[in-house]
Amino acid sequence: MAELDVAAIAERLVPGTLQGWSPVRVTGNNRVFRIASDTGTFALKFYPSVGRDRDERIEREFGGLGFLTANGMSGTVPTPVARDDAAGAALYSWLDGEPLARFDGVIVDALLAFLHDLHALRGMPNAQAIPDAREATRTLAELLGQVEARLARLRMSPCLFDRAQACLDTAEHALAAARRAAEAAYEAAKLDPAAVIPTTQATLSPSDFGVHNAVRLRDGRIGFVDFEYFGWDDPVKLTADTLWHPAGSLANDSLLAERFRRGAASVYGDAAYHARLAAQLPIFGLRWCCICLNEFLPDRLEQRRRAGELGGESEILERQLVKAEGILARVREMLASTMVDV
Structure with missing residues (x-):
């Protein structure tokens, strides 16, 4: 994903003025970027699959998190903010924390x-x-x-x-x-x-x-x-x-x-x-x-x-x-x- 693509998509989706972005995670399924704006911090997620599979992933996650946050679970799951289906991307609220390494x-x-x-x-x-x-x-x-x-x-x-x-x-x-x-x-x-x-x-x-x-x-x-x-x-x-x-x-x-x-x-x-x-x-x-x-x-x-x-x-x-x-x-x-x- 070229820097211009990430910045351009972030500018379209993020509330307020884009201040910067950085990659935070790469997995076999997606890429996630931390997006800073004058209104807060967000997670911009790219779904790399193409066609119906990518569309289904976006719909499930964006719609599912919308259901959960509307029913009292905001704060422990990301809140959906905006999406760009053509780019295979969606913007969510940023969960400020650290990954867990193992179970206890x-x-x-x-x-x-x-x-x-x-x-x-x-x-x-x-x-x-x-x-x-x-x-x-x-x-x-x-x-x-x-x-x-x-x-x-x-x-x-x-x-x-x-x-x-x-x-x-x-x-x-x-x-x-x-x-x-x-x-x-x-x-x-x-x-x-x-x-x-x-x-x-x-x-x-x-x-x-x-x-x-x-x-x-x-x-x-x-x-x-x-x-x-x-x-x-x-x-x-x-x-x-x-x-x-x-x-x-x-x-x-x-x-x-x-x-x-x-x-x-x-x-x-x-x-x-x-x-x-x-x-x-x-x-x-x-x-x-x-x-x-x-x-x-x-x-x-x-x-x-x-x-x-x-x-x-x-x-x-x-x-x-x-x-x-x-x-x-x-x-x-x-x-x-x-x-x-x-």
Whole structure:
């Protein structure tokens, strides 16, 4: 993004007079700039994907944050200010704080409090206009289909080398075992794998949630950013994604993971939630294994380059493969503990 582009877009969107800007974050998904004006400080976010995907990300985040701030959550999430869909950019209020490096008990409790507040908003009159979260999974069959599709797409990548192929082989074998275990668990709990969870059991979800998208604000509260995938979802997916996410992963700390699981159960905890979480958790682990391997897809590598993320291709692929292998090992241990042949 040329300096002139950032300045020109910021001048169009920012209230008042632009005083300066600086890059603050580069990820595989977006670029964020800190914008100073005579009316305050703002975050200017560029969404690098093109076409419908970029438009959907902007709409979900801008609209979702508008809903949240209109319903009493301003201060802990950014407030949407202005957007330029043609440029793939949106301006938000600046959350003044520091990124969090890892989970601790206080952070886990703050995440749970935020999820509680989100869940409480599901009955607001305008909540029903919010779409499903990106890749929402309202049924076991839907989740299995998503993982199968991800594995099939990865198989077609020209970037795979032997170790990556072996990781996919093991993941496919583990998915077959996880499917058997989940179907048996559903049968025991008298649940239908194809049944959509009722709206009363769904929740509003950031869909990309955890310590990697949290900041410690100057007043001591915890704030949250990145709502590109916001929408309605099964709370089982929200819980499982938070447990498996490789950034600050709770999977590496059994005590904190159990603290989060118990807290989430107190927010969402009907009997069906417990059964579905136990059955689906290994499958979500395999889904995250696939997500880590997305960098083997040529379009994903190009997306990182457009976002300005540093690092050579081989370095990126090796880093992501190590993450995927670690998650896969934990999934296999989980399945083995349930006496499923993996």
